[in-house]
Amino acid sequence: MAPPGQDPFVYALSSNSAWAGYKGHQNPDFFSRLTSGQAPDILWLGCSDSRCPETTILGLQPGDVFVHRNIANIISPTDINTAAVIEYAVVQLRVKHVVLCGHTVCGGPTAVLGDASVGGVLDIWLTPMRALRDAHAEELDSISSEDKQRAVNRLAELNVEAGVRVLMANAAIREAVRDRGLQVHGTLFDMATGRVRDLGLGTAKMDKGRGAVPEVGGVVRGRHAQLVFGGDGAAGMRAF
Numbered sequence: 001m002a003p004p005g006q007d008p009f010v011y012a013l014s015s016n017s018a019w020a021g022y023k024g025h026q027n028p029d030f031f032s033r034l035t036s037g038q039a040p041d042i043l044w045l046g047c048s049d050s051r052c053p054e055t056t057i058l059g060l061q062p063g064d065v066f067v068h069r070n071i072a073n074i075i076s077p078t079d080i081n082t083a084a085v086i087e088y089a090v091v092q093l094r095v096k097h098v099v100l101c102g103h104t105v106c107g108g109p110t111a112v113l114g115d116a117s118v119g120g121v122l123d124i125w126l127t128p129m130r131a132l133r134d135a136h137a138e139e140l141d142s143i144s145s146e147d148k149q150r151a152v153n154r155l156a157e158l159n160v161e162a163g164v165r166v167l168m169a170n171a172a173i174r175e176a177v178r179d180r181g182l183q184v185h186g187t188l189f190d191m192a193t194g195r196v197r198d199l200g201l202g203t204a205k206m207d208k209g210r211g212a213v214p215e216v217g218g219v220v221r222g223r224h225a226q227l228v229f230g231g232d233g234a235a236g237m238r239a240f
């Protein structure tokens, strides 16, 4: 964040200049390698929230993650923006993992559970989440009566579950799962701890449903860290 009295944009540009200088010094090939093309292993679908920038929270680097983020990480099958990103990442870039990630204390589920109109296009965008809230009203009401924040986080989880169902029905994803073992994951970023939790959805759930042994060690290598999806449903980082 810009120091008090300093213009945030000017500060961001000077911060970028310092970062570019540092990266170039640390690894003289860093930027020339970026210009030669991309081969990310992960497609990340997440919330636009400023507090969950995927590459930063995964400890990865530019070139490691292909990204689409929107308000409250809602996956609508008819949203051409999301569909285009998925198609490019899965069909052209041939990513190995599709990760849908919600997060705790998200503004979308907070607004929906509060039942307040947020106005304009946002009310339309949040409609699938309102339907989800209504479908799980009993569970969410009982949690909410004890702990409102926990109900918000539960709705965020249900939203990831619904999103993963849409992803698993997407034609490009279905084909890649069948033909080359593309993995689809549903996760939740816990803002309070910085950890990304694997909810065991998507292809992991599909494997379990078929009685297959859960795969251990779907490993995505970054240049300075690994994101490891374990068979116990946990996602963890290994530095190397």
Ligand SMILES: [Zn+2]
Binding pocket: 047, 048, 049, 071, 072, 073, 103, 105, 106, 107, 108
């Ligand atoms: Zn959010």
